[in-house]
Amino acid sequence: MNSIIYLGMDVHKETYNLCAYNNETGEICGETKCKADIKLVIKFIENLKKTYGEDLVVKAGYEAGCLGYFPYHQLTNYGIDCDILAPTTMARSSKEKLNKNDKLDARNIATNLANGTYKSVYVPNDEDLAVKEYIRMLDDTKIARKKVKQHINAFVLRQGYKYEGKSKWTLAHLEWLKTLPVTGLLREILDEYLSQYDDLCNRIDRYSDKLIELSHEESYEQPISHLRCFKGIDTTVAMTIHVEISDFTRFPKACAFASYLGLTPGESSSGSKTTYLSITKQGNTTVRNALVESAQALVKGTPGVKSKALKTRQKGQDIKVIDYADKAVERLQRKYRKLIHRGVNHNKAVVAAARELACFIWGMETGRIN
Incomplete structure (x- = not known):
C-alpha cells in the first residue's frame, strides 16, 4: 500500500506556507515558506518523493480565500490531488485563539x-466560473451605485434640502435633484454625482441585458426558466443561484x-436546556443574500394572486413546474x-421564508417537484 502525505498549504498573494504531514505516524515530514509560485510547491513534493519513495501519494489542500480556484487548477494540472477546504467546516483548536x-x-x-x-469547496466548470465572475462584477457595480446614492443624499442634506416626495430615485426625485437651487461649485459637485449615478445605471442595465x-x-435555458416561475426571482437572481451552486x-436533502x-439557526444547548441562536451565516453569502432579497419580494401581496409579470414568466412552462412554484409561494x-401574527420580527420572518424557499429551489433544481 502506498503511503500518503497530506500537504497543508496556507496560501497568500505573495507567499505559500507548506506543511507535509504523515497521518500514520503523526510525523511532520517537512515545512517551508516559499514565494507564491506553484513550481516551488511541486519542487517541495518532488523532494518528499526522494525521501519517502516515488510511489508516495500526496494529497494537497488549502483554505478557500482570495486566490479562488487558481492554485487548485495549477496543482491538478500537475496531477496532484487537491481539495479546497471550506473554512467554516474545519476543526480548530482553542489554542488558535491564543497563538x-x-x-x-x-x-x-x-x-x-x-x-x-x-x-471541500465545489469547483465549478469553466463556463459557470466565467458567468460567476460576471455576476460578481454586476454586484460590485450595484454596490458602487448604492454608495453614490448615499453620497448624493448626504450632500443634499448638508445643503439643507429635503425631498418631500413618496420615494427617492424615481424620475420625479431625479428631476428634483437636477433643479435644486445650488450654484457655483456646489452645482458642479451635484452634477458630477448625478453623472456618476447615470453612468452606473447604464452599466447595470448593460450587464443585466448580457x-x-x-x-x-x-446549458442555462431550462433551469433558469424554471426558477423564474417563483415569485421574487428574476433572471439575475436565478442565474446567481444556479451558477453559484452549479451542482x-x-x-x-x-x-x-x-x-x-x-x-x-445555530444551537447552544446544555443538559435539559435547549437554546436556538440566530442563523449560522456559514457557506455561500452571495446566494444567501439573493434568497433573502427574493423572500422580501415574495412575502408581499395576497396569497394565491399572481402578478402579470409572474404570469408572463410562467407562460409556456410545464404545468408541474408552475404548480410547484405557486404552491411554494x-x-x-x-x-x-x-x-x-405571532409577533415575530419582520426580518426574522423573512429569513424563515428564505430558508424554506431554499428548500423549494433545491427541489426544483433536482427535479423533485412531484
Whole structure:
C-alpha cells in the first residue's frame, strides 16, 4: 500500500506556507515558506518523493480565500490531488485563539486533510466560473451605485434640502435633484454625482441585458426558466443561484442545502436546556443574500394572486413546474403572515421564508417537484 502525505498549504498573494504531514505516524515530514509560485510547491513534493519513495501519494489542500480556484487548477494540472477546504467546516483548536500564524495554519490544514474533518469547496466548470465572475462584477457595480446614492443624499442634506416626495430615485426625485437651487461649485459637485449615478445605471442595465442573453444558452435555458416561475426571482437572481451552486445533487436533502447557505439557526444547548441562536451565516453569502432579497419580494401581496409579470414568466412552462412554484409561494406567504401574527420580527420572518424557499429551489433544481 502506498503511503500518503497530506500537504497543508496556507496560501497568500505573495507567499505559500507548506506543511507535509504523515497521518500514520503523526510525523511532520517537512515545512517551508516559499514565494507564491506553484513550481516551488511541486519542487517541495518532488523532494518528499526522494525521501519517502516515488510511489508516495500526496494529497494537497488549502483554505478557500482570495486566490479562488487558481492554485487548485495549477496543482491538478500537475496531477496532484487537491481539495479546497471550506473554512467554516474545519476543526480548530482553542489554542488558535491564543497563538496563530501562517506556519500553524498550514499545520492545521494538513491535519484536517488527514483526518477528513472538513468539507471541500465545489469547483465549478469553466463556463459557470466565467458567468460567476460576471455576476460578481454586476454586484460590485450595484454596490458602487448604492454608495453614490448615499453620497448624493448626504450632500443634499448638508445643503439643507429635503425631498418631500413618496420615494427617492424615481424620475420625479431625479428631476428634483437636477433643479435644486445650488450654484457655483456646489452645482458642479451635484452634477458630477448625478453623472456618476447615470453612468452606473447604464452599466447595470448593460450587464443585466448580457446576463439575460447568457441565460438563454442551452446549458442555462431550462433551469433558469424554471426558477423564474417563483415569485421574487428574476433572471439575475436565478442565474446567481444556479451558477453559484452549479451542482445541486451534491446536497442529499433540502435541509442540507439550507444549512450550506447558513440559513439554519445555530444551537447552544446544555443538559435539559435547549437554546436556538440566530442563523449560522456559514457557506455561500452571495446566494444567501439573493434568497433573502427574493423572500422580501415574495412575502408581499395576497396569497394565491399572481402578478402579470409572474404570469408572463410562467407562460409556456410545464404545468408541474408552475404548480410547484405557486404552491411554494402561497405556502411561504401564509407562513410569513402567521409568524408576523405571532409577533415575530419582520426580518426574522423573512429569513424563515428564505430558508424554506431554499428548500423549494433545491427541489426544483433536482427535479423533485412531484
